[in-house]
Amino acid sequence: MTTTHPRGRPARLLAATSAALLLLAACTGGSDDDGKDAAAGYDPAAAVELTWWTGQTSEAEQVAERLAAEYHAAHPNVTIKTSPGAPTTDDLLTKLSAGFAGGSYPDISYAYGNWAGDLGASGRTQDLTSYVADPAFAWTEMPAAARAVATADGKVIGIPALVDNLALIYNKKLFDAAGQPYPTDDWSWEDFRAAAKRLTDASTNTYGTAYSVSGGEDTTWHLWPLLWQHGGKILDGTTPAFNSEAGVKALETLRAMAVDDRSMYLDQTDQKYGPLFNSGHVAMMLSGPWSLLDIKDAKLDYGVAVLPGVDGDHQTVSGPDLWVLFDHDDANRAGASRAFIKWLTSAEVDAKWNLAVGNLPLRSVEQGTPEFAAYVREYPGGQKFFDNLANAKQARPTVPGYEVMSRNVGDAIAAVLQGAAAPKEALDEAARKSAGALED
Known part of the structure; x- marks a missing residue:
């Protein structure tokens, strides 16, 4: 049975998650939001080590490791430590909550979109609102529902990692x-x-x-x-x-x-x-x-x-999932994590990631790629799901x-x-x- 897709087992809220929410609530407000850009003063040439919790298992984790290595080869000053982060994707919220309490949490983590409100309220996420507004990011190429789910309390706290719909x-x-x-x-x-x-x-x-x-x-x-x-x-x-x-x-x-x-x-x-x-x-x-x-x-x-x-x-x-970026009071880590996720979610690289593991593409422009054509051939009905993104006109609330x-x-x-x-x-x-x- 294929196990590459973290959403292929759609259980969402377990007893452990309830405990995680209590811990997360205790952490809320643990760092002040003074309006300062977490990446202000970022030096793209600085040596940086990032921790990336991919939320993936099996083949998809191997793809993530290859992409991290590919990025490091092109940016030798950036080392990316890659791991699933937890035994299952559902366990990530518990792990993140404990990390917030103990001061040890990743630079980037996979997260279910329905966690966005609670993660945004933790005081640990980066504010990416201005970053994604740069035309070079091409934010509007991603589905509106996914962009909405990445926004908590008026701030963009992450970048869509996966888009889908029913x-x-x-x-x-x-x-x-x-x-x-x-x-x-x-x-x-x-x-x-x-x-x-x-x-x-x-x-x-x-x-x-x-x-x-x-x-x-x-x-x-x-x-x-x-x-x-x-x-x-x-x-x-x-x-x-x-x-x-x-x-x-x-x-x-x-x-x-x-x-x-x-x-x-x-x-x-x-x-x-x-x-x-x-x-x-x-x-x-x-x-x-x-x-x-x-x-x-x-x-x-x-x-x-x-x-x-x-x-x-x-x-x-739509149940978009996210790459949530966290603030460690280190401009170089914040800036490097943004640059990496911008690369990972670009149309060119996303074809090597989402389409390679059987997911819909993140960006509308990918519909014209050879990788999307191959995806539709391999998964009949994939085109229908892609087109159905237009029917995802509202998003689940991103509120604590x-x-x-x-x-x-x-x-x-x-x-x-x-x-x-x-x-x-x-x-x-x-x-x-x-x-x-x-x-x-």
């Missing part, structure tokens, strides 16, 4: 066997529900679709596109707003499939629905381009369509407390889909429990 992946063999037409980009959620019901076959343990009820971010972020399509929003400032009429309608759409139709496989772990799709026991999966790696290994005949929509609105959610709120919303969704709660009451309770964590 779309509808379907098993053509199961559709053909049921005599059903394939999904189209014009489907409504009513079309999706009807197809899921027709494709469910209890005699073969086959479900029309699936949903994670682990309660983590994989549970929560799948609800946001439906919320947005109904005209709702996640927050109003720092006040929960997901329990609006739009949120209730969104969750009711899912509840009807899970409880009334029983056409939705409920995954208690968020680790099972992907393999069940690949083995032919789930007909449609709402997932991202990371799933294409395992689907390729399974040799499945599949297709990709945009998410079903509401009144023609097919908004999706998002992780706590996500767990509360995830628990509410899980309870509703398992028939233990009604949408309105469950979302109201999640909003009540989240209010304190989101206060300024």
